[in-house]
Amino acid sequence: MSAKILLIEDHEQNRYLVTFLLERHGYSVVSAAEGMRGIEMARSLSPDLILLDIQLPGMDGYQVARSIRELDNLRDTPVVAVTSHAMVGDRERALAAGCDEYIEKPIDPDTFVAQIEACLARAGSPPRPPDGAP
Amino acid sequence: MPQRVTPDLMEHPRIRHQAWWIAGIYAVTATLWIYFSDQALESLIADPERLLEWSVYKGIGFVTVTAVLLLVLMRRAFASIEEGYASVGEEERRRRAREQEAEAERHFSETMIESMPGILYLYDATGRFLRWNRNFEEVSGYSGEELAHMTPMDLFGTEDQPRLQARIAEVFERGESSIEAPFLSKDGTTTPYFFTGQRVDFGGQECLVGVGIDVSKRVEAEAALRQLNESLERKVGERTHELREALVRAEAADRTKSAFLAAMSHELRTPLNSIIGFTGIVLQELAGPLTEEQEKQLRMVQRSARHLLSLINDVLDISKIEAGQLEVHSEPFDLPEVIRRAAETVLPVADARGLTLDLRIAPEVGVIEGDARRVEQVLLNLLSNGLKFTELGGVTVTARCVEECVRIQVADTGIGIRPDDLETLFQPFRQIDTGLTRAHEGTGLGLTICRRLTDLMGGQVSVTSAWGRGSEFSVTLPLNGTG
Numbered sequence: 001m002s003a004k005i006l007l008i009e010d011h012e013q014n015r016y017l018v019t020f021l022l023e024r025h026g027y028s029v030v031s032a033a034e035g036m037r038g039i040e041m042a043r044s045l046s047p048d049l050i051l052l053d054i055q056l057p058g059m060d061g062y063q064v065a066r067s068i069r070e071l072d073n074l075r076d077t078p079v080v081a082v083t084s085h086a087m088v089g090d091r092e093r094a095l096a097a098g099c100d101e102y103i104e105k106p107i108d109p110d111t112f113v114a115q116i117e118a119c120l121a122r123a124g125s126p127p128r129p130p131d132g133a134p
Numbered sequence: 135m136p137q138r139v140t141p142d143l144m145e146h147p148r149i150r151h152q153a154w155w156i157a158g159i160y161a162v163t164a165t166l167w168i169y170f171s172d173q174a175l176e177s178l179i180a181d182p183e184r185l186l187e188w189s190v191y192k193g194i195g196f197v198t199v200t201a202v203l204l205l206v207l208m209r210r211a212f213a214s215i216e217e218g219y220a221s222v223g224e225e226e227r228r229r230r231a232r233e234q235e236a237e238a239e240r241h242f243s244e245t246m247i248e249s250m251p252g253i254l255y256l257y258d259a260t261g262r263f264l265r266w267n268r269n270f271e272e273v274s275g276y277s278g279e280e281l282a283h284m285t286p287m288d289l290f291g292t293e294d295q296p297r298l299q300a301r302i303a304e305v306f307e308r309g310e311s312s313i314e315a316p317f318l319s320k321d322g323t324t325t326p327y328f329f330t331g332q333r334v335d336f337g338g339q340e341c342l343v344g345v346g347i348d349v350s351k352r353v354e355a356e357a358a359l360r361q362l363n364e365s366l367e368r369k370v371g372e373r374t375h376e377l378r379e380a381l382v383r384a385e386a387a388d389r390t391k392s393a394f395l396a397a398m399s400h401e402l403r404t405p406l407n408s409i410i411g412f413t414g415i416v417l418q419e420l421a422g423p424l425t426e427e428q429e430k431q432l433r434m435v436q437r438s439a440r441h442l443l444s445l446i447n448d449v450l451d452i453s454k455i456e457a458g459q460l461e462v463h464s465e466p467f468d469l470p471e472v473i474r475r476a477a478e479t480v481l482p483v484a485d486a487r488g489l490t491l492d493l494r495i496a497p498e499v500g501v502i503e504g505d506a507r508r509v510e511q512v513l514l515n516l517l518s519n520g521l522k523f524t525e526l527g528g529v530t531v532t533a534r535c536v537e538e539c540v541r542i543q544v545a546d547t548g549i550g551i552r553p554d555d556l557e558t559l560f561q562p563f564r565q566i567d568t569g570l571t572r573a574h575e576g577t578g579l580g581l582t583i584c585r586r587l588t589d590l591m592g593g594q595v596s597v598t599s600a601w602g603r604g605s606e607f608s609v610t611l612p613l614n615g616t617g
Contacts, residue, residue, distance in 0.1 A: 011404060017411040024420040055400060084403035106407035106443060109414025 003120055006047035007031040008038035008064060009082070010056050018051060018082075018107070025113050035059035039067050046073045049120055054083035054094060062097040069098035078123045080116070082107065156207070160200075167196065252347040253327075259306060259340055261285035273348075275320030290318050305331040305342050317346065326353040388457065395453055402446050409439045448579035452562060455586045462590045467506035469540060470495045473533060476513040483521050490528030491521075499533045502540055502613050508587045509611065512595070515580040516544040516607045524548030524604070538613055539593070545606040551599035559597060560585045584609075 005027050009015045012033075019029045030045060032038035035056050042050060050068065054061030061081060068074050081094035084105035091102045101119050103112070171192055179185045247254050247267045253274075256265040263281050271278055274289060286302065287295050294315045304311040310332045316324035331344040413436045415421060417429065424432070454460040477493055484491040513531075520529040527547030534541055551559065562582045581595075584607075588595045592612045599605035 011407075013408045014404070014411075017408060017415070021411070021415055021420065024415070024418075084400045084407065105403045106410045109411055109418060 002026050002028050003048040004028045004030070004045065005049045005051060005116070006038065006042055006045065007051045008035065008056070008061075009051070009053040010034060011053070014053070014105075021109055021112065022116070027116075035061070035064040035067075038064055039071075042068055042074055042077075043071050047077065049116065049123070050074075050077060050079045051082050051116075052079055052099065054081055054090070062093060065094070065097040065099050076123065078119045080119055160203070164196070164200070171196075250345070252345050254343070254345050255286075256334070256336060256341055256343045257286060258336075258342075261287065264336065264341065273317065273319060273325070273346075290315055291324065301329075302331065302342065305333050306340060309333045314349065326350045391453075391457055392459060395450060395457075395459075399446070399450055403443075406439060406443055406446070410436065410443065413439060445579075448583060451583050452579055452586075455583070455590070460586075460590065462505040462508050462587070464503050464505065464591075466501045466503050467509075469499055469502050469509070469533065469542075472506050472510050473513060473531060473542065476510050476517055477531065479514060480517045480521060483518070484528065487521065489521055489524055489526075490530075491517075492528065492530040494530065494532040496532075496534035498535045499540055502611060504591050504611055508591060512584045512587050512609060513542065513544070515584050516609070519580060520544050520546035520548065520605070520607075527604070535613070536610070539610045540613060542609045542611070543606055544609075545604060547604040550601040550603050551597065551605050552601050553599075556597060556599065560595075 005022055007015060007018050007022075007029055009018065009031065010033050015031050015033070019031055022029050030041060030047070032041050036059060038050075038052070041047075052061050052064060052068075056064065059067075061083065065079055065081070068077070068079060078100045079098060080101040080103060081099040082103045082105060083090065083094070094102050100123075101115070103115060172189070175185055175188050175192065179188055248269070250267060250269065253270040254265075254267040255263060255270050257263045263284065263286075266278075266281060271281065274281070276284065287298070290298055298313060298315055301311045301313040310330070312328065312330040314326065314328045317327040318324050326349050327346045328349045329344055329346045331342050334341050334343045336343075413432055416424065417432050417436060451460065473493060473495060477491055481491055517529060517531070524546045525548065529544060529546045532543045532545070560581050562579055585595050588609055588611065594610045596608050596610075597605060598608070
């Protein structure tokens with residue numbers, strides 16, 4: 001069974017990009033366009049990893065991360081902040097809000113998948129299926 | 135005025151008494167003499183003619199004796215009178231001398247009192263003025279007659295009277311006091327005066343003798359000084375306010391700049407995310423197979439997009455450094471690990487270009503204090519530069535401890551740098567050898583950022599180079615952070 005990844009991202013192109021990339025690398029991806037919906041899906045679907053955009057409309061990524069950390073079924077689920085914020089302290093704020101990893105946008109398909117894989121491996125989630133399997 | 139003393143000896147009661155006695159004794163004696171001497175002559179001399187003769191002799195003798203006695207008495211009396219007159223003259227002279235002396239003393243006092251620059255006055259416990267100098271009249275504007283019917287309180291405003299009364303009471307109780315108060319003259323003007331009062335005994339009653347000095351010049355000077363002070367304070371306040379406003383504006387501008395930078399960063403990266411992301415996906419042939427030409431062209435897009443990204447990152451870094459917003463942490467970290475990580479990152483590039491990448495880390499190099507991410511950024515920059523400008527050979531990284539610092543040298547066997555270009559090497563947008571720029575794409579900001587970052591970490595970056603033979607960049611970092 002392939003790892004299930006929840007993507008919380010408001011930007012449609014980015015959502016399509018990440019979904020496409022990860023699905024083509026064998027992951028199962030579900031996505032939400034805003035924070036509240038993302039939290040609901042996280043609670044009901046218990047994903048293996050959550051990719052979280054920080055700049056979201058309404059509830060921002062930091063708040064979403066904190067809410068997710070309060071959910072019993074997601075206490076140990078890795079949360080990776082993916083953000084085009086690159087100002088002083090962004091990484092620290094994201095980690096303080098409960099994120100495990102911080103990936104700066106723009107993502108590079110050559111390294112992005114490896115980063116996700118490493119994150120999942122640290123959390124002890126099921127590995128992705130052999131490369132290239134749709 | 136002292137009582138006049140007249141020595142009148144003739145009226146002396148004892149002497150007057152003597153005169154009566156002398157005259158009485160003389161009358162009795164003379165009467166008895168005349169009677170008994172006549173009887174004696176009549177009994178001794180029978181002849182009437184001779185009796186007459188002897189009577190005449192007796193009479194002449196009596197008159198003679200009487201005349202002598204009168205002479206003696208009158209001499210004595212006249213001598214006494216003479217003496218008396220003489221003593222009266224002496225007394226008069228002394229009296230006059232004393233008067234002159236007193237007059238001189240009075241004149242001296244008067245002159246002193248009148249020539250005094252201030253005002254002088256004397257009043258009794260009821261406040262009745264007894265003495266004052268002319269200045270007092272001049273300053274107050276009241277005539278002497280008017281002043282004689284006034285009390286000290288008439289010369290001060292009602293608001294000052296209570297404290298003056300308190301000080302006056304103090305003089306009568308303790309002997310002296312002083313006060314500064316506005317002196318109110320007849321025409322209603324006031325002049326600041328300083329008064330001192332002293333209790334004195336005058337004509338058997340307790341009085342107050344006071345001196346007042348015009349202190350308006352001092353008060354004016356003080357007021358001027360105070361005004362100057364206030365104006366200075368006001369100016370300082372205004373300047374402070376202006377500075378504060380300027381600071382608020384500057385801070386607002388700073389915040390605007392920060393917000394702008396954050397927005398820029400986000401807005402520029404968002405489209406790049408699609409460009410780099412989809413280019414990568416297509417190049418991975420996840421969306422389907424590519425022709426050779428398509429792949430070649432897409433690699434160009436990818437390279438351009440990555441260049442654009444590094445350009446944006448460098449510009450943002452420079453902006454943050456310039457705005458003082460780039461903070462470096464000071465935490466212990468494993469330097470050899472950071473060096474190895476940076477080397478691993480650029481290893482694919484070195485491999486792709488057939489260049490060597492050697493690491494020579496001395497055993498004493500271990501954990502240092504600083505910002506691991508920034509050190510890695512500096513090393514990545516230097517390593518990329520070295521590989522970028524080297525066609526043959528490779529890049530060697532050496533690290534060793536030098537005194538309280540660690541020195542990391544990144545040496546390449548590349549084209550090197552002309553001595554003329556070494557000076558401007560660390561200035562922004564100065565990628566040298568423009569002819570090669572297309573072949574060695576970069577932002578021209580990398581070395582500037584390296585220098586600023588090492589400065590922030592309390593370190594240094596320097597370069598030595600031989601044109602055509604290679605360059606060596608040297609980064610020195612303190613072992614114990616920025617301190």
